[in-house]
Structure formats: C-alpha cells, structure tokens
Amino acid sequence: xxxxxxxxxxxxxxxxxxxxxxxxxxxxxxxxxxxxxxxxxxxxxxxxxxxxxxxxxxxxxxxxxxxxxxxxxxxxxxxxxxxxxxxxxxxxxxxxxxxxxxxxxxxxxxxxxxxxxxxxxxxxxxxxxxxxxxxxxxxxxxxxxxxxxxxxxxxxxxxxxxxxxxxxx
Numbered sequence: 001x002x003x004x005x006x007x008x009x010x011x012x013x014x015x016x017x018x019x020x021x022x023x024x025x026x027x028x029x030x031x032x033x034x035x036x037x038x039x040x041x042x043x044x045x046x047x048x049x050x051x052x053x054x055x056x057x058x059x060x061x062x063x064x065x066x067x068x069x070x071x072x073x074x075x076x077x078x079x080x081x082x083x084x085x086x087x088x089x090x091x092x093x094x095x096x097x098x099x100x101x102x103x104x105x106x107x108x109x110x111x112x113x114x115x116x117x118x119x120x121x122x123x124x125x126x127x128x129x130x131x132x133x134x135x136x137x138x139x140x141x142x143x144x145x146x147x148x149x150x151x152x153x154x155x156x157x158x159x160x161x162x163x164x165x166x167x168x169x
Contacts, residue, residue, distance in 0.1 A: 004012075
C-alpha cells in the first residue's frame with residue numbers, strides 16, 4: 001500500500017470533520033426549525049424597514065405641510081394681534097362704561113342713604129329738642145304759677161270743658 005503523506009492525512013481529517021460539522025448543523029437546523037426563526041427575523045427586519053420608510057414618508061409630508069403653512073405665519077400673527085387689540089379695546093370700553101354706571105349708582109345710593117340718615121337724626125334731634133322744651137316750659141310754668149293762679153286756670157279749664165260738653169249734648 002501506499003503511504004499517505006502528512007498533508008493528505010490532515011486534509012482527509014479536515015474533510016471528515018467538515019462533513020460532520022455540516023451534518024450536525026443540518027440536523028440542528030432541522031430540529032430547532034431555524035429556517036422559520038431566520039424567516040421570522042427576516043420578516044421582522046422587512047416590516048421594520050417598511051415601517052421606517054412609511055414614517056419617513058409621513059415625516060416628509062408633514063414637513064412639506066408645515067413648511068407651506070409657515071409661509072403664512074407672519075400674516076396670521078398680524079391678524080391675531082390686530083384682533084386681540086380690537087378685543088382689548090372693546091373690553092376696555094365696556095369696563096369703563098360699567099365702572100361709570102356703577103360709580104353713578106353707588107353715588108346715588110350713598111346720597112339716598114345719607115339723606116335717610118340725615119332725616120332720621122334730624123327727627124330724633126327735633127323730638128329731643130321738643131321734649132326738652134316742653135319739660136323746661138313745664139318747669140318754668142310751675143315756678144311762675146302760684147296757687148291762686150293755678151286754681152283760677154283750673155276753674156277756667158273746667159268751664160271751657162263744660163261749654164264744650166254742653167254744645168255736644
């Protein structure tokens with residue numbers, strides 16, 4: 001027989017090892033159903049790429065829309081500012097009118113209250129002065145009347161009452 005060189009022996013061994021490894025991998029591949037797993041990973045990557053592409057298209061569309069709408073932004077700002085100034089002026093005028101009306105009504109109310117209080121205290125003062133005057137006059141009359149004059153006035157009052165009573169009957 002013929003002797004093999006070392007190189008040939010290593011080559012044969014490597015080929016056998018390669019066949020064993022490939023066979024083992026094929027057997028593992030079939031048992032673990034790696035084809036479905038790889039297909040699933042590929043599908044996930046494909047969906048992710050499609051989703052990213054759709055998102056990119058959507059972002060570009062939104063960018064174009066926003067770019068188009070921002071062209072009118074200064075004009076819209078001027079309109080909003082103008083409208084805000086108009087509304088502020090209108091509100092200011094309404095507040096001024098309402099304030100003047102409330103001021104007038106408050107002044108009227110205060111004048112009415114003061115007039116009422118003035119009348120009340122005026123009446124109280126008159127009543128007190130009247131009562132004091134009567135008391136002072138009574139005391140003065142009592143001091144000045146002597147007993148005889150007093151009797152004469154009583155008699156005169158009785159006669160007057162009799163006259164009134166006679167005219168009524």
